[in-house]
Amino acid sequence: MMDVVADKTQLDISASIELLRERWPDAISHDNRDGFSGIIVDPAQLDDVALAIRDELGFDYLSSVTGVDYLGIADHMEVVYHACRTSGGPALVFKAQTGRDDPRVPSLVSVWPGADFQEREAYDLYGIHFDGHPDLRRILLWDGFDGHPLRKDWQEAYFEEEHKPFDSRWPGGQVYRAEEKNVFGKNVRYPDDLDLGRLNDVSESDLYQGLGLGVDVQALDSDGLRTDRLVVNLGPHHPSTHGVFRMVVTLDGETIASLDPVMGYLHRNHEKIGERNSFLHNMPFTDRLDYISSMSNNLGYALAVEQLLSQGARYSPPTYRAECLRVLMVELTRIVNHLWSLGFLLNDLGAFFTPMLYANNEREKILDFFEATSGSRLMCNYMRFAGVYRDIPERIRSVANLVNDKVRDYNTMDYLTEMVNERLPRFLDEYDTLLTRNEILRERTVGVGVLLAEDAIALSTCGPLLRASGVPYDVRRADPYSIYPELDFNIPAGKNGDIYDRFLVRFQEMRESVRILKQILPRLEQSQGEAVVTKIGHTPRVPVGEAYGRVENPKGELGYYVVSEGDPKGPQNPWRYHVRAPSFINLTALGPMCVGHKVADVVTILGSIDIVLGETDR
């Protein structure tokens, strides 16, 4: 018996699907739509099938859950699941379909607890009810919001047309401000049955009720002492929440009894806007997801669309040089991100700004290179489909760097070589000496915010957070892309899963990135002159289908689920553009990690997850 089980966890995707089909011939069917893959599961059997997928087939890691509204195409809603194995390999895609009027699917939180926030998001944006979800509330918008905005028949206040470019702007050239069309002069749209008399803000009371705080909480301690629980709101305006993030913490004395993350304060409607945009148009928007590592976001999206494109006729993959450039940018971004996050982690620990300023110095050097190459320090918008925006310039010169009235001017390859071979290693050594064995740092971080490996996997955490718990899962190795298979690097992993391990893992990752960069530079020299810009990069003709492109972002696994439904001659817009944001899903683990610790530890634990709100709230 054991042998059979061990075998099954090695089955590839199609064999796994066959096995499931044999077991549930009626409930499971192949997804036969053009360009689609995976299986469609009858919602009534979803629980059992999911259990089998997890326990028998070994897909222990639920990467992404999302909804899609197929109004006008098939008139149903679909919930799409991507499950992976932490041992590696591609994702198993399974879907559940439900009617649009009263969409209902069983919740999979009991199978993969990491589905928690993602199901809440699908409920919030699509109105899909997940039966059996322990706490099905809105997550990004507020309670009382009118409608479910990602439904295809829901229109925003400034709605103009289904697809960009809007006829009025191009070729028409009719430009007016959206405010002018709205009597209120604002981005608002009220339902027709608005009753101002009954208007009250329910968003907060529901939140507190969800925490069980609507009633007086008076617990009797074992020694008969009556204590009150205290509710403390951290955020949305708080220097240590790394953006507009809020935590509602219930305290028992100084100890945390429960913690509820509240988000959506930066919900900028990426996905709705992404469905109006054309494929290329979305590229700069991906910059603004994880705005510290824009280059890596670009890459994930480019990979997803390339997957779609590769089913069409005109597609040719990126050249070797383009791949090298991509890896160069992405690894530099990893260093930028970890410098930033370690600096701020130390900041949260009370080492106010000094470590951060040290780290930022190096970061600025890399940003100079980004600026010279892509034209922008932060929002690089650099990748294109099947290529990049342009080759690296010969010289880095920038008036932005006027120092003592001199314009800085370097040869790019020299600049990079010096940075990779000398500056960065030197800096990392120095930072290491100053911090790693620092007594205070260890005191505050060792054994704090522990996340066990099983929990880390079950909660779908990813990136350094998952690896610090001892799971060496890295998409660069688990499901390789670009030229990573030929590069030599290690995946650092921790043992104890505490904050200190996360610190070490990030540190080690920077060293590994430097190691990758050292291998990239000679490849760049060799491939000089190869084309990196392709026509398809700017005028993609995307065939019908779905794709899930995922990359190992500095913060974890970033996935793009893109569905294309238009005909290749019509408007080129994604039907669905979903971002599986690592920060968002990692936050599922925040509550469990904090319980039992002191208030002062909350900010450090949060800092050790390394979230960015642009991506959390999208």
Added chain:
Amino acid sequence: MAQTDLRALQDTEFPVPEELQANIAITSLDKIYNWSRRSSMWPLLFGLACCAIEMIGTAASRFDFSRFGFEVMRGSPRQSDLMIVSGTVTKKMIVPIVRLYNQMPEPKYVLAMGACASGGGPFKEGYNVVSGVDKYLPVDVYVPGCPPTPQALLYGMITLQKKIDGQSLANLDDVPWYGVGPSEPTPVPVLGPDIIDPRQMELIREQAQQAALEAPFGARELPAWVNPAEVAQETTVVEETQDGAEDGIDPATAARIRKREEAMARLAARRAAKGGQ
């Protein structure tokens, strides 16, 4: 204090002896008041989105806005004079933002950093996005960019200092906080089915009543749009018949418009051809 600083303060025709100029300045109340205010503006430590990263970059050692008197950022609104709205303002976030603004002691200033805070930016059409913080708060300086570079932000902050230099205590429009009694707090928006600005309650009620009578709720009919190119074409025709009469548009513009017309015609033809296939 540097010697030149006191000299800069001098604002009177009364002569101060040369040897005392380093120590004594005779000046007007306006001048010394503005000078002291503009030279120690503490921004609120408050980041919203991507622009906040550039704001932190500006505060960090390379660009360092402390050099200009923005000494430290304070976490508490009660200790800050300047709110840098650095990023996309969402409907969910505008509520705390207005509350923070109300908690700041006067005199207080608002700087809208980036396209989002100034007018909605790339996310303007989003259903949860406020198209510019100035829909709710008075803004003193707008800094364009997405994100503005640190240099641009510094320029914006210096512009704010210039604005303060020009203010006068005699003009209550400039410095409303010297009026009689405490000033009114900005009303805090309410999250209903959509965000509700208390200042617009009357208008919303009116519209709701009209909507009950089947009129469109909140939509405004814009006057029919006139294509400037078409107008120009008519003028060009006139111009041709009159052979360069004085009421025609200048030839360069006419040529540009003609070119554009031709391009549009070509595009239309291409589209028609495509549709025919």
